[in-house]
Amino acid sequence: NIQAKEDAMKVMVIGGGGFYGRYLVADLLKFSEAKILVVSRNPPADLANHPRIQTVACDLHDRDRLCQLMRSCGLVIHCAGPFQYLPLTPLLVAIETRTDYLDLAEDRRFNQEVQALQPEIEAAGITVLTGLSVSPGFEMLFAEMGKHYFAELTGIRTYAAPDTRKHRGPAMFATMLMGVGQPFWQPEGGEPRLVHGWTEPEWVEFPPPIGRRLTHLVLEMAHLDLLPDEMGVGTVAFKAGTEWTVLNRLLNLSARIRRRWGWPRWERLTALVRALSWLMGRFGKDEGGVIFALTGRSHGRELTHRLAINARRDGGLIPASLASIAASRLISGNLQASGLVPLNNWLTTGELLDELRGRGLEIWWQPDGAAAWERLPAGLPANPAEGLANPTGWPTRRVGGPVRSAGVR
Incomplete structure (x- = not known):
């Protein structure tokens, strides 16, 4: 029983030494009592110095080794690259070992x-x-x-303004x-409408201190299926842009070249682009x-x-x-869910906003027709519409299921 309890409090983070993995590990250390097993091809030495962190070298495709490691954990979080064509191996091993599973895919x-x-x-x-x-987690x-806010929600367009000061790994650039x-x-x-990555430029005004950014369509992502299927919306889009307008325009030019001639394969230049990004990041923000425009x-x-x-700070x-x-x-x-959990209602609105504010993240609001953004230091945004089918309809409960600790069977 003691060992089972210890295993339930142990979280395996695949890719925990990467750009997003480090943010995740730091957040888990601050907001949970979990012990963390960082799994990486080349585990970073600095993480091993923390008393609640253990680091292990393991390849993402090494099923036997993953199985061995996962049996001593109550939860596995997969945040390793590549972020396209991601292998199913960690999830398949989680099913085999009956270990709860999360990912950032x-x-x-x-x-x-x-x-x-x-x-x-x-x-x-x-x-x-x-x-x-x-995408798709926050979007859902x-x-x-x-x-x-509406009698009928018809679309959601998401706009991301990533930080650029900290250096990202090769998987993100690829x-x-x-x-x-x-x-x-x-x-x-x-x-359905045919679109292309890094096309359709659009200027977007973000809340301060970010301000105006030039954004473009980015990638084919899971939200293109989930939002129409689960939320019934007819329009979905995701655009992003750095504070370097010239870089955004170069990516758009590269997209138009590839669209017209079918070459070159820009991902072959990952090492060069990553090196240039590191240099630009010395002056980055x-x-x-991220903005969610709801129509x-x-x-x-x-x-x-x-x-x-x-x-x-720490936009990542x-x-x-x-x-x-x-x-x-x-x-x-406290998470009352089991099976493949829908992304849209495992947290109530109040819980979500409290969790974000507790991490120092700000919530901003701009109702239809408003000229400026309004920061919401507490509570929910006021509903500007009248006569809704559910005028007080903020979600108040999560998806059902037994309450249990991760890893306890």
């Missing part, structure tokens, strides 16, 4: 493969949350929040360059943010309300925070 195909494993996940009796990043929660000029279908007005109908009018998450915390929140709640037994 954004890839559309990966999500489809995970959805196909739902019978095996339920048979194993484990909790699985996939996509706990900005903010769509659930936002649907109560993923970004892989998407340059690549075609994919995304829903618009309920119909540490803040980051819907009310009283015969089409409205767009905007909600935003802002980090005045935003994509990593959702997995840490879920992990802490699983470990403490």
Whole structure:
């Protein structure tokens, strides 16, 4: 019983030495009592000095070694690259060892493969949350929040302004360059539309201190399926842009070249682009943010309300925070869910905003027609619409299921 309790409090973080993995590990140390097993091909020496962290060298594809390590943990979090064409190995091992599983995966195909494993996940009796990043994780929660502003929620457009000061790993750069000029279908007005990565420039005003950014469509991601299927929205888009407008324009030019001639394969230049990014990062900014522009109908009018998450420092915390929140709640037994858990209602709106504010993240609000952003230091944004089908309809309960600690069977 003592060993089972210790295992339940041990979290295995695959890729814990990477850019987002480090944010995740630091957040878990601060907001949980978990012991952490950092698994990486080349474990960073500095993490091994913490009394609650153990580091182990292991390849993502080494199924036998992963199985051995996972049997001593109550929860595994997968945040390693590559972020496109992600292998299923950690999830398959989690099913085999009956270990709860979380990941930060954004890839559309990966999500489809995970959805196909739902019978095996339920048979194993484990909790699985996939996509706990900005997309689709935060998008689904903010769509659930936002649907109560409208008689009908019809679309969600997400805009990301990443920080650039801290250096990201090669997996992120390879993923970004892989998407340059690549075609994919995304829903618009309920119909599929062919688009290309790093095209369709759009200037967007973020809350302070970020300000105006030039953004572009980025990648084919899981939200393109999940938001229409689970939330019934007809329009979905995700755009991003750094504070370096010239870099954004170069990526757009590269996309147009690849779209016209089918070459070059920009991902082959990952090492060069990463080196240039490191140099630019010496002058980069540490803040980051994300906007969720929610469109819907009310009283015969089409409205767009905007909600935003802002980090005045450590912008990379935003994509990593959702997995840490879920992990802490699983470990403490406060997450009432099992099986393949829907992303839109495992947290109530109040719980989500409290968790974000507790991490020093700001919530901003811009209702339809407003000229400026308004910061919300506490509570929920006021509903500007009248006569809604559910005027007080903020979500007040999570998805059902037995309360249990991670790893306790």
